[in-house]
Amino acid sequence: MIRSELSAVLRSDVIEGAKALLGATIVKGELRAMIVETEAYRSSDDAASHAFRGRTPRNQVMFGEPGRAYVYFNYGVHWMLNVTAHDEGEAAAVLIRAAVPLAGLETMRERRRGLPDRQLLSGPGKLTRGFDISQAENGLDLLSDGGPLSIEPSTAPLTFVSGPRVGIAVGKGHETPWRFMSEAHLEWVSRPIA
């Protein structure tokens, strides 16, 4: 897959976008990692989505162009990295939940002393800590070549499994199976399938 194809998928359907991002590579300087777990969040029809209640200062980048970084702070502790989807004005985003480190392992290990490699990026908060992603990266175009933070599309589609999204209360969209994981990398994922 090339960048323009990934861009088109994200623009048309956030669910397909979440699947297409499996196997893609996150690049930030010398750091590289392959995405193996994602979740799709839609708009007015998805009570679990930040965009459900309309545009706010926090979620405004979800309403902008697809393929941008939507980064927000959660639980007073963690930054979360999302990739925006759907056309301008129609908000949706894919939460990046876990990745397999490919390059820059030394830096990631230093940032997370004592963790085995499999758990360096096995969770949305851990991933942003390993990559040092925070407020500064919010709104960046992830599909432009050579940007400070970018995503390289996967070369071939990965076989995946799906399940309910993590941390969603009953009645708020817990029943939709919009969490996707690479079947070959379940050991690198944030938590086992339910």
Next chain:
DNA sequence: AAAATGATGCTCT
């Protein structure tokens, strides 16, 4: 092995 808890702060009502 699983469940409970505390850390810690921003966003929206």
Next chain:
DNA sequence: GAGCATCATTTTC
């Protein structure tokens, strides 16, 4: 003032 798209540590079976 309540509620979070979490994580690591501690406590309990």
